[in-house]
Amino acid sequence: MSNDIKSIVEGVRLVPVVVIDDAEDAVPTAEALKAGGVPIMEITLRTKAGIAAIENVVKDVPDILVGAGTVLTMEQAEKAIAIGSKFVVLPGFDAEIVSYCIDKGVPVFPGCVTPTEIMAAMKLGLDVLKFFPANVYGGIKAIKALSGPFPEVRFMPTGGADLNNLKDFLIPQVLAVGGGWLCARSDIKEKNFDAITKACAESVKIVKGE
16 A cells, blocks of 8 residues: 555544535535545445546545545446546455556555455455444454454454444554544535534544544
């Protein structure tokens, strides 16, 4: 992974998982995240607006680290990188997509929750992996157990984290915590951008131990 991107993610320790239904909402959402102290966004490709949303942020908010999430196919990976995604996130492990991203010099975070998947990812040179859905696959307890045989791997758990338990996720084995609580889909739809800024600001305080 590019060291500068890793250091940005590690510095913030939060990765908003952003679901955009209308690409026009992407820029104000990015500005709302930034105002709350989280200059990162993983825009998922779960909606048809995903690619256009990433394009808009790349063009109009260059100081935010924007990546593509829920990447399931090579076509999506190629498109996401071509339009300027700074990183790529997969819900599972796909060696072909991971290798493509590495060849392109784009940081990639595949979802890996078993020792077999972790070893496959390590074989390709990865040391930061998405852990999804964290609440289903054992959460922090599982991450701590997996860190025994894989001490050099750090995880980005997504699924199950919120303002109430964020503090529990902030262990050394976790590079950053991902989730939709930072940027609720309903708030984006309703253009309630102040709520996004507030959720980010409160989360940043927890990360900083304030």
